[in-house]
Amino acid sequence: MKPKTTHQKPVEVYYDAIAHIYDHATAPEGAWTAPEEARKAMSSLPTPESALIIGIGSGQDIDGLKKKGCSHIEGIDISREMIAACHGKHPDVLLHHGDVVQYDVFYRSRYDLIVCSGTSEFIKDIDAFFALTSRLLGRHGFMILTFEPIIPGHDLQFEAQSSTPAGPSFPSITTYRRNLDDILSLAAEVGMTPSHADPKSYVAYRKAGVDVIYQLVVFEKTADGSAKNEHHKDSK
Ligand SMILES: C[S@@+](CC[C@H](N)C(=O)[O-])C[C@H]1O[C@@H](n2cnc3c(N)ncnc32)[C@H](O)[C@@H]1O
Numbered sequence: 001m002k003p004k005t006t007h008q009k010p011v012e013v014y015y016d017a018i019a020h021i022y023d024h025a026t027a028p029e030g031a032w033t034a035p036e037e038a039r040k041a042m043s044s045l046p047t048p049e050s051a052l053i054i055g056i057g058s059g060q061d062i063d064g065l066k067k068k069g070c071s072h073i074e075g076i077d078i079s080r081e082m083i084a085a086c087h088g089k090h091p092d093v094l095l096h097h098g099d100v101v102q103y104d105v106f107y108r109s110r111y112d113l114i115v116c117s118g119t120s121e122f123i124k125d126i127d128a129f130f131a132l133t134s135r136l137l138g139r140h141g142f143m144i145l146t147f148e149p150i151i152p153g154h155d156l157q158f159e160a161q162s163s164t165p166a167g168p169s170f171p172s173i174t175t176y177r178r179n180l181d182d183i184l185s186l187a188a189e190v191g192m193t194p195s196h197a198d199p200k201s202y203v204a205y206r207k208a209g210v211d212v213i214y215q216l217v218v219f220e221k222t223a224d225g226s227a228k229n230e231h232h233k234d235s236k
Contacts, residue, residue, distance in 0.1 A: 019081030039064035048112035055119025059086035134190035191223035
């Protein structure tokens with residue numbers, strides 16, 4: 001199946017198509033553990049005054065932030081239907097529609113915390129992602145990031161990218177996987193340091209009977225980053 005309009009990316013069409021069943025499909029125990037893992041990671045961080053959720057989806061990362069006392073929450077998602085689902089549950093949260101690596105009109109210029117959970121595997125240009133998130137994080141701000149690691153011998157995650165087959169009502173989408181060392185060195189280039197505990201691996205969900213593994217890293221913005229990041233900022 002092709003996207004309905006040429007400007008829509010496959011991942012947008014895909015999440016638009018499944019938005020109405022997303023919360024129901026992810027509700028059973030173990031069906032989608034990423035929001036709970038993000039909540040656990042938040043628990044060891046200082047209470048943020050402001051937070052940006054990248055790939056906010058239906059808003060499953062919001063309750064943890066609210067419970068923690070975060071007063072300013074913004075989110076961005078490429079799917080209008082996911083944003084509509086999120087808005088229905090959390091009308092107080094400020095939402096943006098767009099592809100995060102091409103977006104530049106957030107309400108704040110800096111956030112205390114960025115949460116990007118279950119989303120970076122859909123982002124091809126990970127350099128642009130790190131340049132943007134570094135620019136949006138205040139000094140000593142934190143980012144909770146998950147990514148899909150490349151795992152030799154794993155039935156699904158053995159290769160750096162793969163595409164799902166298209167279904168009757170949704171298109172094929174591509175998953176991009178990374179090595180932890182590459183993630184850490186990209187982060188270091190933009191002034192982000194893994195903040196505490198070792199990066200954590202967990203089973204995020206099961207696909208066709210196979211465990212899908214995520215890695216979660218908490219970064220702290222400790223420096224301004226390299227000229228590469230400054231160039232990105234100036235070119236906007
Ligand atoms: C698996 S869902 C995760 C949603 C939420 N974080 C959760 O844990 O339930 C991935 C979300 O990322 C969004 N997404 C994918 N690529 C994106 C991009 N380039 N910019 C913004 N959102 C994106 C999708 O539309 C989808 O809502």
